[in-house]
Amino acid sequence: MWLEMQLWMIIMLLLAMDPAKLIRAALYALSPTNQPHPINVVAAAPFYSSYPEMTDFERSELHKWAGDARNYDKDEPYIEFITSPNNPDGVIREPVVNGDQGKLIHDLAYYWPQYTAITSPVNHDVMLFTVSKCTGHAGSRIGWALIKDKEVARKMIKFMEVSTIGVSKETQLRAAKILGVISDSCVNPTLDNFFEYVQSLLTDRWQRLRQVVKANDLFVLQKYPLQYCPFTKKFSESHPAFAWLMRKGSEDDCEKFLKGHKLQTRGGEKFGSYSSNVRISMLGKDEDFNIFLQRLEAIQELPDGN
Amino acid sequence: MWLEMQLWMIIMLLLAMDPAKLIRAALYALSPTNQPHPINVVAAAPFYSSYPEMTDFERSELHKWAGDARNYDKDEPYIEFITSPNNPDGVIREPVVNGDQGKLIHDLAYYWPQYTAITSPVNHDVMLFTVSKCTGHAGSRIGWALIKDKEVARKMIKFMEVSTIGVSKETQLRAAKILGVISDSCVNPTLDNFFEYVQSLLTDRWQRLRQVVKANDLFVLQKYPLQYCPFTKKFSESHPAFAWLMRKGSEDDCEKFLKGHKLQTRGGEKFGSYSSNVRISMLGKDEDFNIFLQRLEAIQELPDGN
Numbered sequence: 001m002w003l004e005m006q007l008w009m010i011i012m013l014l015l016a017m018d019p020a021k022l023i024r025a026a027l028y029a030l031s032p033t034n035q036p037h038p039i040n041v042v043a044a045a046p047f048y049s050s051y052p053e054m055t056d057f058e059r060s061e062l063h064k065w066a067g068d069a070r071n072y073d074k075d076e077p078y079i080e081f082i083t084s085p086n087n088p089d090g091v092i093r094e095p096v097v098n099g100d101q102g103k104l105i106h107d108l109a110y111y112w113p114q115y116t117a118i119t120s121p122v123n124h125d126v127m128l129f130t131v132s133k134c135t136g137h138a139g140s141r142i143g144w145a146l147i148k149d150k151e152v153a154r155k156m157i158k159f160m161e162v163s164t165i166g167v168s169k170e171t172q173l174r175a176a177k178i179l180g181v182i183s184d185s186c187v188n189p190t191l192d193n194f195f196e197y198v199q200s201l202l203t204d205r206w207q208r209l210r211q212v213v214k215a216n217d218l219f220v221l222q223k224y225p226l227q228y229c230p231f232t233k234k235f236s237e238s239h240p241a242f243a244w245l246m247r248k249g250s251e252d253d254c255e256k257f258l259k260g261h262k263l264q265t266r267g268g269e270k271f272g273s274y275s276s277n278v279r280i281s282m283l284g285k286d287e288d289f290n291i292f293l294q295r296l297e298a299i300q301e302l303p304d305g306n
Numbered sequence: 307m308w309l310e311m312q313l314w315m316i317i318m319l320l321l322a323m324d325p326a327k328l329i330r331a332a333l334y335a336l337s338p339t340n341q342p343h344p345i346n347v348v349a350a351a352p353f354y355s356s357y358p359e360m361t362d363f364e365r366s367e368l369h370k371w372a373g374d375a376r377n378y379d380k381d382e383p384y385i386e387f388i389t390s391p392n393n394p395d396g397v398i399r400e401p402v403v404n405g406d407q408g409k410l411i412h413d414l415a416y417y418w419p420q421y422t423a424i425t426s427p428v429n430h431d432v433m434l435f436t437v438s439k440c441t442g443h444a445g446s447r448i449g450w451a452l453i454k455d456k457e458v459a460r461k462m463i464k465f466m467e468v469s470t471i472g473v474s475k476e477t478q479l480r481a482a483k484i485l486g487v488i489s490d491s492c493v494n495p496t497l498d499n500f501f502e503y504v505q506s507l508l509t510d511r512w513q514r515l516r517q518v519v520k521a522n523d524l525f526v527l528q529k530y531p532l533q534y535c536p537f538t539k540k541f542s543e544s545h546p547a548f549a550w551l552m553r554k555g556s557e558d559d560c561e562k563f564l565k566g567h568k569l570q571t572r573g574g575e576k577f578g579s580y581s582s583n584v585r586i587s588m589l590g591k592d593e594d595f596n597i598f599l600q601r602l603e604a605i606q607e608l609p610d611g612n
Contacts, residue, residue, distance in 0.1 A: 018470045028364065050468070057468045058334065061365040139475035162356070162363045163469075164324045168477040169445035 017160055017167055019130035019143035023081075023107065024054055024163075026126055026145065029155035030079050030103040031062035040066035040074065043081035044096040045272035046088050046244070048107070051081055052272075068272055069096040077101040085110040088271050088279035089222050090240025092116065109133045109143075114198035116238045117229035125149060131175050133241055135182060135194075136283070142167065142175045196232060202239035205282055205289060209243060212297045220246045243280040254278045261299050263292060323466055323473055325436035325449035329413065330360055330469075332432050332451065335461035336385050336409040337368035346372035346380065349387035350402040351578035352394050352550070354413070357387055358578075374578055375402040383407040391416040394577050394585035395528050396546025398422065415439045415449075420504035422544045423535035431455060437481050439547055441488060441500075442589070448473065448481045502538060508545035511588055511595060515549060518603045526552045549586040560584045567605050569598060 017025060031039050041055045045068040055065040066072060069080050080102055084093040087110065095104055106124040110116065112134050130143035147153040160167070185194040213219050224238035245265070247254045253275040255267030268277030284292070323331060337345050347361045351374040361371040372378060375386050386408055390399040393416065401410055412430040416422065418440050436449035453459040466473070491497040519525050530544035551571070553560045559581040561573030574583030590598070 020469060020471045024469065053468050057465075058364050059367040061367060139472065141470065141472060141474045159363075162359050163326060163330065164447065165326045166445065166447055168447045168474045170476040170480050171474040174476050 017143060017145070018141045018164070019109070019128070019132055020050070020054065020141075021160065021164065022128045022130075022143050022145050022156075023051075023105070025156040025159035026105045026128060026152075027055060027063050027079065028159045029152045030105065030126070031060075032077065033062065035077070038062055038064040040064065040072065040076070040078040041081070042066050042069040042072045042078055042097065043083065043272075044069040044093070046086070046268060046277070047081065047272050048083055048087045049266070049270040072097050072099075075099070075101075077103070079103045079105060081105050081107055083107040083109070085116045085238060085240055088242050088266070088268075088273075089244035090115070090224065090238050090242065091222065092238075110241055113195040113229060113231045114202055115240055117227035117236060118231045119227055119229065126152065131178065135178055137175070137178060140171050140175055142171050199232065199236075199239065202282060203236075206237075206239045206243075208293055209280075209282075209296075212293055213245070216297065216299055216301075218248055218299060218301055220248050239282070241281070241283050243282055244277060245280055246274075246277045251276050258296075261295055263295050323449060323451070324447045324470070325415070325434070325438055326356070326360065326447075327466070327469065328434045328436075328449050328451050328462075329357075329411070331462040331465035332411045332434065332458075333361060333369050333385065334465045335458045336411065336432070337366075338383065339368065341383070344368055344370040346370065346378065346382070346384040347387070348372050348375040348378045348384055348403065349389070349578075350375040350399065352392070352574060352583070353387065353578050354389055354393045355572070355576040378403050378405075381405070381407075383409070385409045385411060387411050387413055389413040389415070391422045391544060391546055394548050394572070394574075394579075395550035396421070396530065396544050396548065397528065398544075416547055419501040419535060419537045420508055421546055423533035423542060424537045425533055425535065432458065437484065441484055443481070443484060446477050446481055448477050505538065505542075505545065508588060509542075512543075512545045512549075514599055515586075515588075515602075518599055519551070522603065522605055522607075524554055524605060524607055526554050545588070547587070547589050549588055550583060551586055552583045557582050564602075567601055569601050 027041065038061055041051070041063050043051050047068075052065040055063055063079065066078065072078060078097060078099060078101065080095055080097050082093050082095055082104055084106065085091060086093050090110075095102065104125060106122065106127045108122065108127050109130045110133050111118070111122065115133075125148045127146040128143060129145070131140055132138035132143070145156065147156065182194045185191040210221060213221050222244040224240075226235050226237055228235050245254070247257065251274070253267065255265050255275065255278050258265050258278060265278035265280050268274045268279075271279065280292070282289070333347065344367055347357070347369050349357050353374075358371040361369055369385065372384065378384060384403060384405065384407065386401055386403050388399050388401055388410055390412065391397060392399050396416075401408065410431060412428065412433045414428065414433050415436045416439050417424070417428065421439075431454045433452040434449060435451070437446055438444035438449070451462065453462065488500045491500040516527060519527050528550040532541050532543055534541050551560070553563065557580070559573065561571050561581065561584050564571050564584060571584035571586050574580045574585075577585065586598070588595070
C-alpha cells in the first residue's frame with residue numbers, strides 16, 4: 001500500500017501543472033459525476049480570493065461555490081479548501097467543517113520554511129504545491145500535487161490532458177533545475193541555504209512593518225505563535241508572504257483609506273472578509289517595500305478620527 | 307476601426323496561451339451568459355477528436371457538444387469550429403451550417419506553407435494558431451489568437467486569468483526566439499527557408515506513401531487539388547500533417563485491420579467518421595515512418611478478401 005502510494009506520488013510529481021490549473025484539476029477530480037446537483041465548495045474566510053471564481057466561472061454542473069466554510073451546515077457532500085499557511089492572513093489552518101461527507105484539498109503554496117515553521121511532515125489526501133511562492137518563479141506557472149488516491153490522481157491527469165494536453169517542457173526543465181539548486185543549498189554547507197536567506201529578509205521586513213504599525217497606533221496586525229521548526233532548528237514566528245492589517249477601532253473601508261495615502265492594498269471583502277481589513281504584499285522589491293513603509297509611517301490620525 | 311482591430315490583434319498576440327486552452331477560451335468567450343440553455347457547438351465530421359471532450363468535460367452550462375455540423379438544423383445560436391486545413395483529413399474548409407445565428411472559430415493550426423498553399427491572407431473573426439504544428443514544438447504548449455471583436459478578446463483574456471493566471475515566461479521567450487529565427491529564414495536568402503525545407507520533407511513522404519498505397523491497391527487516400535501558393539511561388543498539392551486513409555471496398559474496422567499488421571493508427575470513429583477510415587501521422591521520426599511504410603507495403607489481400 002505504502003509503495004503504491006509512493007508510486008502515485010512520484011507520477012503526480014512528474015505530472016506538474018499550472019498552479020491555478022492544479023486547483024481546478026483537484027476540484028474536477030473530487031466532484032462526483034453521478035449527482036443531480038453540483039457539489040458545494042467552501043473555504044473558511046478570509047480565503048484566497050480566486051477560489052470562488054475558479055470554482056464557478058465555467059458554470060460547471062459538477063461543483064459550485066458555497067462560501068465561508070464556517071457557515072456551512074448542510075448534511076451533504078462538500079469540498080473544503082484548506083490553505084495553510086493561509087492566504088491572505090498567514091494563519092496555520094485545519095479543516096473547519098469537519099462533516100462526514102467532506103473532501104479536503106490542502107493548498108500548501110506557502111508551507112515553506114521562509115514563511116512558517118515546518119512543524120511536521122504533512123500527510124493529507126490531496127496536497128497542492130507551487131514554485132511560485134517557494135522560489136519566487138511565479139511567472140513559470142508550475143506546481144505539483146501529492147495525491148494518495150489513485151483514482152483522484154487519474155482524474156487530475158485526465159483534466160490536464162483534456163484542458164491543456166501537457167505542460168510546457170521548457171518550464172518543467174527550468175523548474176527541475178531551480179528546485180535542484182535550492183535543494184543543494186540546503187544540504188551543502190559551503191552554499192547559502194536558500195530558505196534561511198529568504199527567511200532573514202522576511203524577518204527583517206516584518207520587524208520593520210511591526211515597528212511602523214506600533215508607532216502610529218492606527219492598525220492591528222495578525223499575530224502568530226512562536227513555534228519550533230525542525231528544518232531551521234530554531235523557534236520562530238511566522239513571516240507570511242502577505243500581511244493582514246486591520247484598522248483599529250474603525251469599520252471604515254481600509255483599502256480606500258490607504259489608497260488616499262497612496263498605498264495600494266487589497267481590501268478584505270475580496271477575501272470574503274471585512275472591508276476594515278487589507279492584504280499587503282511582503283514580497284515586492286526592496287525599493288517598493290521601503291516606500292510603502294515610509295508612506296504608512298507618515299499616516300497620522302486626524303483630530304476628528306478620520 | 308482598422309487601427310483598433312490592429313491594436314487588439316497585437317494585444318492578443320502578446321497574450322499567448324496553451325493551444326488547447328485557446329480553444330476553450332474561445333468557446334467561453336463566444337458562449338452567451340444570459341441564455342437558459344447551453345449554446346450548441348458543432349464541427350463538420352471528420353473533426354478534431356478533442357473538440358467534443360473539450361466542450362463537455364467540465365459540464366459547463368454555457369456550451370454543449372452538438373455533433374456533426376452537417377446534421378445541425380436548429381434555428382438557434384451555435385458555435386462552429388472550422389479547422390482548415392482540417393485535422394484529420396487535411397481538406398481546406400469553409401463554414402458548413404451557414405445559419406443566421408452562428409459564431410465561428412477558425413482553428414488554423416495547420417495553415418502553414420509546409421502543409422498547404424497559402425492562397426490568401428485570412429481575415430476571420432476568431433483565428434487560432436499554435437507553434438505546435440508550425441514549428442514542431444508541441445511540447446512548448448503555446449499558441450496565439452487573432453480576434454476582431456474587442457469584447458471577445460476581453461473575455462478570452464478573462465478566461466486565461468482565471469484558469470491559469472498567466473502563461474509560462476520561459477515558454478513565451480523561447481517561442482518568440484524560435485518564431486524570430488524561422489521568420490528570418492524566410493527573408494534572408496543566405497539561410498535555408500524553414501517552410502520550404504519542411505515542405506520538401508513532407509512532399510517526399512507523401513510521394514512514397516502514395517506509391518505504396520497505389521501498389522497494394524487495398525486503400526484509398528484523400529486527394530487534394532493543385533493550388534498556387536504566393537508564399538512559395540509554386541503550384542503544389544497539400545501535404546497534410548496527417549494522412550486520411552480508407553479501406554477500399556470494405557466497411558471493416560480499418561484501425562483493427564492495420565493493428566493486425568503491427569501498424570498503429572487512429573480509427574475514424576474517434577473523429578466522428580467511419581471505422582473504415584484511419585488517421586496516420588506524417589510527422590514521426592524518419593525511422594518510424596520508414597518502418598510504417600515497409601509494413602504497409604507488405605500487406606497483401608488474402609484470397610478470401612480478409
